[in-house]
Amino acid sequence: MSQQSLPGLWMAGPLAPDLVARIEPQYQIHRGWEIKDVPAYLREHGAGIRGIATSGRFGARRDLIESLPALEAIISYGVGYDPIDIDAARERGVVVSNTPGVLDACVADTALALLLSVSRRICEADRYVRGGHWPLKGNFALGHSMKGKRCGIVGLGGIGLQIASRAEAFGMTISYHNRRARNDVPARYDYAASVPDLARDSDYLVLAIPGGNATKHLVNAEVLQALGADGYLINVARGTVVDEQALIQALQAGTIAGAGLDVFEHEPEVPAALRELDQVVLLPHIGSGTHETRQAMADLFIENLHAWFGEKRLVTQVV
């Protein structure tokens, strides 16, 4: 096939090089982030662009979706699709896929790593040894045991359920908040009708809910107050779910005990006020960041891509 007759793909940002190398022979890739004059480029090439290849980071805005007349499908890498304008896609009859399921275990592992780190003060203790404080100041301060503590999960979906089973293995009890109670989860998981209610009854409030407008600042000053001075916040969801300024104030005032955060409101920028706090563990959005999981995500992304352009179907369809 000549390059011209391959399906055209608008790539919204630099996806993993090995993924791009795998699809490059079968698609004509337009590297959107490298194009200076997008309107002029689209006037010339737009008619051949049938797909957008993107991720939960790069998204797909309404203006891009509306400016591609031949667009059929948005294929996204990652499960979260909050920066993809789903309404715009639906209005245009454009289908959207993501990569759910294959990353659940990995992201749940990250959540548990954060739970352990804040409870046992692992990162602080590491800094204590490296800083040469041990011989001078003696034994390090005590942490908290996770056994017997209450783990409240906001968003009991694919990732949330894997967090629940791991937390149970550490001897924790599980409660959760979703829009509705689930009847397909263990009956011992208590349902809380609101996030403040869940926070009030939790020692650890763990966020595993989608981002976007519907969940923006769901965790605010009221929720943090409800979590209380002995409570910890763990966020492996999206930075936008938490009012970051309210979180900083709660941590500085000791309204909550600490936080473990993989995601931030304006990542990769992380407020200096958070970086200064010892009781906070900060990760650079590595929830799904293992070789194995990224490979599985790339495989599912490519399955969706080929399924759409080969058979007009998607394996994991959002809309």
Ligand SMILES: NC(=O)C1=CN([C@@H]2O[C@H](COP(=O)(O)OP(=O)(O)OC[C@H]3O[C@@H](n4cnc5c(N)ncnc54)[C@H](O)[C@@H]3O)[C@@H](O)[C@H]2O)C=CC1
């Ligand atoms: N830190 C990281 O690297 C990663 C973060 N994520 C984030 O985790 C999120 C969850 O992923 P999955 O578990 O695969 O999704 P999922 O769709 O399986 O689960 C989400 C759960 O949240 C619930 N929910 C959705 N909106 C809600 C609302 N407004 N109020 C209450 N409950 C609500 C749903 O009913 C569902 O049970 C993703 O959307 C993504 O933003 C996902 C992968 C990696």
Ligand SMILES: O=C(O)C(=O)COP(=O)(O)O
């Ligand atoms: O799948 C998701 O939603 C993710 O957050 C995955 O992380 P990434 O954006 O691929 O680093």
